[in-house]
Amino acid sequence: MDSYPLSVKVGGKGKALAHASYIAREDKYARRRDDDLVHVESGNMPNWAAHKPAVLWAAADTHECANGCTYREIEIAMPRELDDTQRLA
DSSP states (O other): OOOOOEEEEEEETTOHHHHHHHHHTOGGGOOTTOOOOOOOOOOSOOGGGTTOHHHHHHHHHHHSOTTOEEEEEEEEOOOTTSOHHHHHO
């Protein structure tokens, strides 16, 4: 039976907006040669930030307590045999 890696990462205060921009390849992390990004999604967002996740991440960086957690990132490795549509499903 195949097994695929799973990791959960936690980010501290002041790192959420920069990390979200890095993952989505936005702002200073946007480069033309990066074409390997298949899908980015922010889930479980409040109504006031549903269409602009950067607003939530900036608020989390500003208002989270000093030793608080501003985000959790879940990474799941999918098999190469699946195409992009199958991996997303």
